Amino acid sequence: MNLAVNNQSLMLALGLVVIALAIGWKEKLGIDRDMIIGVVRAVIQLFVVGYLLKYVFRLNNIWLTAILILIIIFNAGYNAKQRSNGIPNALPISIGAILISTGVTLGVLMLAGAIKFIPSQMIPISGMIASNSMVAIGLCYRNLNAQFRQERQAVLEKLALGADLKDASREILRDSIKTGMQPTIDSAKTVGIVSLPGMMSGLIFAGVDPVRAIKYQIMVTFMLMSATSIGSVLACYWAYRGFYNDRKQLTV
Amino acid sequence: MSLIELQHVGYQVDDTPILQEINLTIDAQEWVTLSGPSGGGKSTLVRLIASLLSPTSGTLLFDGQSVENYDPIAYRRRVSYSFQQPTLFGQTVRDNLSFPYQIRQLPFDEERAVRGLAYVGLSASDLDKGVNDLSGGQRQRVALLRNVMIYPEVLILDEVTAGLDAENKAFVWSLVEHFNQDDNLTIIAITHDQAEIDAAKRLVTIENGRIVGGA
Numbered sequence: 001m002n003l004a005v006n007n008q009s010l011m012l013a014l015g016l017v018v019i020a021l022a023i024g025w026k027e028k029l030g031i032d033r034d035m036i037i038g039v040v041r042a043v044i045q046l047f048v049v050g051y052l053l054k055y056v057f058r059l060n061n062i063w064l065t066a067i068l069i070l071i072i073i074f075n076a077g078y079n080a081k082q083r084s085n086g087i088p089n090a091l092p093i094s095i096g097a098i099l100i101s102t103g104v105t106l107g108v109l110m111l112a113g114a115i116k117f118i119p120s121q122m123i124p125i126s127g128m129i130a131s132n133s134m135v136a137i138g139l140c141y142r143n144l145n146a147q148f149r150q151e152r153q154a155v156l157e158k159l160a161l162g163a164d165l166k167d168a169s170r171e172i173l174r175d176s177i178k179t180g181m182q183p184t185i186d187s188a189k190t191v192g193i194v195s196l197p198g199m200m201s202g203l204i205f206a207g208v209d210p211v212r213a214i215k216y217q218i219m220v221t222f223m224l225m226s227a228t229s230i231g232s233v234l235a236c237y238w239a240y241r242g243f244y245n246d247r248k249q250l251t252v
Numbered sequence: 253m254s255l256i257e258l259q260h261v262g263y264q265v266d267d268t269p270i271l272q273e274i275n276l277t278i279d280a281q282e283w284v285t286l287s288g289p290s291g292g293g294k295s296t297l298v299r300l301i302a303s304l305l306s307p308t309s310g311t312l313l314f315d316g317q318s319v320e321n322y323d324p325i326a327y328r329r330r331v332s333y334s335f336q337q338p339t340l341f342g343q344t345v346r347d348n349l350s351f352p353y354q355i356r357q358l359p360f361d362e363e364r365a366v367r368g369l370a371y372v373g374l375s376a377s378d379l380d381k382g383v384n385d386l387s388g389g390q391r392q393r394v395a396l397l398r399n400v401m402i403y404p405e406v407l408i409l410d411e412v413t414a415g416l417d418a419e420n421k422a423f424v425w426s427l428v429e430h431f432n433q434d435d436n437l438t439i440i441a442i443t444h445d446q447a448e449i450d451a452a453k454r455l456v457t458i459e460n461g462r463i464v465g466g467a
Contacts, residue, residue, distance in 0.1 A: 154341065156304060160335070161328070163351075164325050
């Protein structure tokens with residue numbers, strides 16, 4: 001390992017934040033307060049998580065690992081729910097969708113022998129999967145809300161023709177699932193050409209042979225595809241019924 | 253026994269009453285024309301009858317039973333509602349005419365669609381025409397045809413001729429006449445057109461959420 005980040009170099013790198021602050025101040029963006037809070041929070045949260053992970057990795061306890069994964073999933077679900085803008089039952093839907101998408105993806109990776117149930121692998125990978133699933137579900141919610149309002153008359157006309165809720169919502173569901181998955185698909189298309197993503201960069205940084213590093217990145221690409229598709233499909237299919245009442249009438 | 257019966261039906265949003273004390277009976281195969289000023293509650297009334305909304309007070313009966321007792325999907329297949337300025341689905345005319353079959357998981361009856369198209373002045377080749385290539389009158393005809401590809405018992409028409417020229421209007425009404433006379437469909441039609449109001453078989457006027465004439 002030849003990593004050279006120490007406390008002193010971090011302090012110097014803080015100069016980068018000053019540049020951002022200066023731009024914000026000069027352009028009167030009114031975001032200096034937010035930026036300072038953001039930086040302070042990031043530093044504190046990362047330090048706390050760094051020490052916590054160090055402790056957890058050393059302890060190497062199955063139950064503690066599982067609990068941490070569940071906390072990650074709950075937090076991701078809670079954050080996704082914040083994007084739901086009033087969709088009924090968004091919290092259980094989000095947690096359920098993230099739990100299943102993360103569980104299935106982790107399960108396949110473990111069965112394939114790509115990762116082991118040890119905290120230093122499970123926790124970071126769970127975090128990556130859950131956060132991507134969270135973003136995908138948030139996009140799904142936003143799209144569902146927008147589309148049900150925009151396509152209100154088309155949905156009403158389908159209902160008036162005697163379509164069931166699934167047939168009346170099919171186009172919106174399809175569009176929302178696609179919207180949830182799109183960022184993952186886009187980044188899969190440009191991986192290696194535009195960006196050298198975190199996992200791979202981190203490994204290369206730590207001195208791992210790039211050819212080995214890309215194998216991990218390929219695994220990450222596969223797992224994010226699976227996580228965002230499962231998360232989007234489940235969240236959309238569970239959430240769309242919330243736009244109708246029990247008389248199968250559109251409520252938006 | 254009447255087919256549709258509204259007893260003291262009211263509908264309100266929050267505390268704002270949209271419809272109040274509506275009492276109306278409609279017999280099978282009847283043709284009822286609804287008229288009255290805009291914002292008077294006509295569209296809300298037909299949406300209640302089409303079960304796209306539920307009354308907040310009173311009872312709405314269909315065939316002697318409360319509409320609330322019917323499965324809403326099955327009910328809407330019997331009481332079909334055609335919108336003002338309809339949205340056409342998908343890409344082509346075929347997507348629209350096959351929709352009623354698709355939702356019932358039935359094979360598309362292309363022969364019937366072609367006959368229907370001929371009946372509304374379109375041809376078999378129009379089946380694969382893009383919906384964006386249709387004129388306003390053609391769109392309205394396709395939408396109407398979509399409502400009757402599989403016959404309902406009641407056809408509700410919400411200002412379906414608004415914005416059409418005289419020729420298209422006459423065409424649509426002759427079509428509706430055919431549904432009513434030859435195929436025994438019950439017709440409930442909203443209109444603002446004076447000629448259509450004058451020609452009404454039974455006229456019901458709605459103003460400020462109440463029936464003021466013809467009930």
